[in-house]
Amino acid sequence: MKLYHYPLSGHAHRARLFMSLLGIPHELVEVDLKSGAHKTPEFLALNSFGQVPVLDDNGTMISDSNAILVYLATKLGRTDWLPTDAKGAAGVQRWLSVAAGDVAFGPAAARLVTVFGAKFNPEDVIGRAHVLLKRLEAHLADRDWVVGTGPTIADVALYSYLSSAPEGNVDLSAYPRVNALLRRIEALPGFVPFAKTAVGLAAAA
Template structure:
């Protein structure tokens, strides 16, 4: 199994984190985004959208980080990570949509400005991030995990860009429950950290 990734991509880390939490032997293949390796004909053959991550499971190619989470959990029958019942599956899917929406256009976009020089409006995307964080803080008032009594792929999907939000100048200090949630994920067996960059707020912020 090969996982094409870039160490500073939160989407790629999302997939790498889950592969590691599952304990699956895999080969990491770094795609150099800065030199345009994701825009070559060879990479477009793997993913026509030219994005990481991409999973190559012995010829079965899966692109999109959330799709990779679903693929691995389903293939391995890991209903602990992706519930098989309709209610549980729908609850997880709701948070996968948050990962693709509110996370992508909030904390992830804020980090893209500082790490990759993206041309977003900082005030707008940081504001979006805080709207999401307030909702998450409320959601975690009476629970440890986003769905049910144990971690699922919903938690994995949100982790990387929440943990790295300070790099995009998004202050996490007003959200103790969100911070505790991040620490719980980091304590899971097989956890691998997301690479840090020196931009944004200091760790003490």
Template sequence: MKLYHFPLSGHAHRARLFLSLLNVPHEIVDVDLKAGEHLTPEFLAMNPFGQVPVLEDDGVFIADSNAILVYLAKKTGRSEWLPEDALGAAQVQRWLSVAAGDLAFGPAAARLITVFGRPFNPEEVITRAHLVLTRIENHLKDREWLVGDRPTIADIAQYSYIIGAPEGNVNLSGYPAVNGLLRRIEALPGFVAFPQTAAGLRSIA
């Protein structure tokens, strides 16, 4: 397998992290976004949206980080990461939607301002970030993982942009249960850290 990747992308990191947790042999191909490599005809043939990450598996191309998580869990037969039962699968999907929605438009958007200079309204996206973090905190108060009693791709989908939230000036110190989830993910065999930048608070509790 090959993962077309950009080191500072949380979306790319969640795919790389899951590949490593699964211990799946793979090659990392870094895409130079600044040079526009994601807009070349060759890359657009793999993903017409021009976005990383893209997973290549024996001539098949899977775009979208959450789709890659699902693909890898199914391809490797690791149902502990993606439950087969209807309720478990639905609960995981709910959190994948949170990662693609509330998380992307909150903590991830706040980080895009400081790291990449995106023209979002800081007050708006930071407020949104604390709202979703509060909801996750409340959900985790009586559990260790988002779904069931073990890690799933629901947890992996949240990790990168939560751990990177302080780079967008979103302070995590008031969320002990969320920080507990981050530490448990970091303790998993095969964990790969999300590269840090000098931006933001860098104040993970």
């Protein structure tokens, strides 16, 4: 398998992390977003949306990080990572939606401001991040993992942009359960870290 990625993309890290946790041999193909490589005709032929990551599974092309998580778990029959019972599957889907919505427009957007110079209103996106973090902190009051009793792709989908939230000036210190979740993910066999950038609150870390 090949994974087209960019090291500073949390979406790309999400896919890379899961492949590593599953022990899937793969080749990393870096797409230089800063030079516009994701907008070339060659890359657009892989993903017409011009985004990383893209998974090439022997000619089967899967784009979108959450879709890649679902594809890999389903192909390999990893029902531990993607439950097939109605309640478990719905629970995972709910948090994949959070990753694509609340995370993308909260901590991920806040990081885009500091790392890539995005034109979001910092106060707005940081505020959204804290709304999400408070909800997740409450959700984790009686559980170690987001869904069920073990790690699932829901946890993987949340990890990259939550762990890097301080780069976007989102302070995680008030959320001990969220921090504990991040540490549990980091302790999993096969974990690979997300590239760090010394910006925002992380500049002084």
